[in-house]
Amino acid sequence: ADLVREVIERDGFEDELFDILDAVGKGFSCTEIIWDTSEGQWRPKRLAWRDPRWFVFDQIDGETPLLRDGGQNVPLNPYQWIYHSAKVKSGLPIRGGIARAVAWTFLFKSFTIKDWAIFCEAYGQPLRLGKYDAGASEKDKQILLDAVSNIGVDYAAIVPASMAVEFIKADISGSHGLYKERADWLDQQTSKVVLGQTGTTDAIAGGYAVGKTHDGVREDIEKADGRQIAATLNRDLTRPTVDLNFGPQKKYPRICIGRPEQVDIKSLVDNVTKLVPLGLKVGMSTMRDRIGLPDPAKGEELLVPPKGPAPTDPPDDNPPPSLKPGKAEQTVHSTAGTGNRDAIERSTDAMLADWEPLVSPIVAGLDAEIAAASSVADVKALLANRFAGLDAAALTEMLARSAFAARLAGEADEAL
Template identity: 35%
Template sequence: MGQIVDINGNPIERKVLDQQQTAQLGWLKSSYEEHPSLGLTPQKLYRILESAELGYLLPQSDLFTDMEEKDAHIFAEMSKRKRVLLTLDWDVQPPRNASATEKKLAQWVRECLQDMTFFEDMLLDSLDGIGHGFAALEITWERVEGMWLPQAITRRPQRWFMTPWDDRDDIRLRGIEVMGQPLWQFGWILHRHRAKSGYVSRSGLHRVLVWPYLFKNYGVRDIMEFLEIYGIPLRLGKYPAGASEDEKSTLLRAVTGIGHNAAGIIPQEMQIDFKEASSGSGHAPHLSLIDYMERSQSKVILGGTLTSQADGKSSTHALGNVHNEVRHDLMVSDARQLEATITRDLIYPIVALNKGVTDLRRLPRLVFETREPEDMKLYADSLPKLVAMGLPVPVDWAREKLSIPAAQDGDDVLVIPQPLQALPPEFRPAPAPETPPPAKQVRLTYRPVVQNAHGETIYPDQAQLDDTISGLPAAPLAAGMDKLLAPVIQAIRNGETPDSAIEALLTAQPDMDEGALAELLARAMFVADIWGRVNGGN
């Protein structure tokens, strides 16, 4: 392997690929949480926070862990804050003005991350830094088909770390060294989450939640004491004068046990009275304190209260939408910070180890889809009108507003069938050739010229002649005759006899029936004769 450097240009150590750094600090895994939330007071809390500012993070980390375990409200709200990022789509994008090689590299990194079955668990563990101020995940590398890829990414408790007194933002492992051990490059995903400004020990969200957590515990303790004292009716036993000590003990045992067993026996001379429980000072102040602290916790974690619970009075749909917008801003901030961490501590090592790319500025980067698509119905109605009025609307702007990616080469895209009139002329299909309507088939009735008994030739009258001529299919007949009689006409022009002309016709049309040919010629001669007589008479 060639010389590989980290993002700061420092060469990495080869051992980071063979073993975990914490493997050399086995005693860390055998240390257990101290649970400083037990008996927490303002004075004790102050000392815990102060020691964290001096670099000793162990008590503060254990307290933050206890807070999420013991306070159901904090756990629920933090779970919303962290898990909302798991619902976002993500992608690996190349740098601006990327070359073909950089685009191909981004595609390769995307496939590497998609193949990691623990990728979502890694995201969730990294978001633990929202409360603590940082989250450290150790990478275990393996060689797969000639490439170095993460085999596992394991969360390490914040109590394993410290900050040196001379650099309060430098996170190190607690070791035998007073100043701790620096983290190995390419061995860790170190997510520093700035929920608030300040050093790493003070940038976590739980630093703000510790005080509502403490005061809420006071309210819970007080209401439990109230229920213990005033929640059970007073049982008063009465014994007669002169009762012995054994009789008194029997009565006391009966009074004590009757609250749990709801049954007991006593001598007839004794009696037990049940007194109505006193209301004391009431439970309302304690519940009000708990409710106020939970509201404060919701505001700290989600930026509002109406997205977490409704009080039945001030909660409205409109106010809830406003609070959801605040929560979306927090989600975007969390996503942007996590993007930078994954790009720096995971993508960069993978690319540097396998592809030799060490320029952080030209590195593929992880990007979450945090944009909220606009109302498509509104834009679909307004954009065509604005464009028709002459307003130039950039396509990239419209895509960004509607969260519609640009189609790549080879992508199937949606289309709306349009009528042919709406298409440009060059995209219209060629019109089908028009076929003439079929000629009207008229059956020609042949009326031969006949002679009467005196040998006189009889012709139809003028009306009959007009009907006969008008009923003849002149155009089809003429076209057919021109084709059929062409050999005959040519033979006559060549000086052939009529018999030779007929023979030429049969030779040219061998499939024609002689009877059909004779019929056709007779009709043609009849038409010619009638036409001549009519026009000659005029």
């Protein structure tokens, strides 16, 4: 495969393909392979186009190409020629080119352009009529004819006194655009034969939409031509190159010619990103081919994802025990594992140590009453009655004492 890739990546290969595609117009083409064996290897040095007049077809089957050689017709040597027959239509190769189909339109258009040029030159010019006497000689007649012919360009002429030139007013009738319309129509017929449509070659009503529709027909013809020439190259170039260098093989590399399939890379990457975590297996080489990236060369610098944040320390295997009412040392404000507690934290712990006796009258038997309630409204009414019996004075006194103690400690710079 690398050898074949090296052959088709030569600078002149595209021009050589153009010569091989001469078969589209003429029905067939024969290209000679010039081999380079300077170092014992077999490498196609160049592919040389040969004039189709060098070749004839077998008189029996009408399909086998023969080379004219010294008055004899000999078969083409194997591994020396690339013979391409463009399948434009069914039938004999010699009659299959599109040049044969457009020959008549080319001929008629040539006549039309010639007549159009004559018409443009004579348009608006009056008819110049020369008159001579009955006894005028042939020389005098020729002088008069030359004068009449040139007077339309030179606007001046001299003739003998015995002769006269009369101008008859031009009376033009009919359509003046006939020549243009006929030439355009013949061009459209040629476009239909070559491209299968006219929307991409002429500005017509419908514009963009018509052009897109017609462009699809052109792409179909392009794909067919690419498929045919690829088959020819695989038969007459790839196989000989491999056989002469490595011997016959069971499988041979294949050349594919055509436009790459248009891939929505964004959608492809998004779908693969979502499906791979779910277990979808996708090859890296396949993804590179789909998005048009080659395999990285050995030692080439590679792109890598950016480094993420540093991993955090794993959680402690012995987390602090959960908070239990009535134990100040286990409040949410405590610092687990440390003994450095400030005055505010110690004051808060002391306040929370006395909260359970204050709320016990409210929560006593509350579970059973909520379970017996029949609606949310009943639960709301039950909670309202419970909170109505809360001794707010005790809580207020506790908060006031704590605030007063904190104020005194702050003023005296003493510990609580």
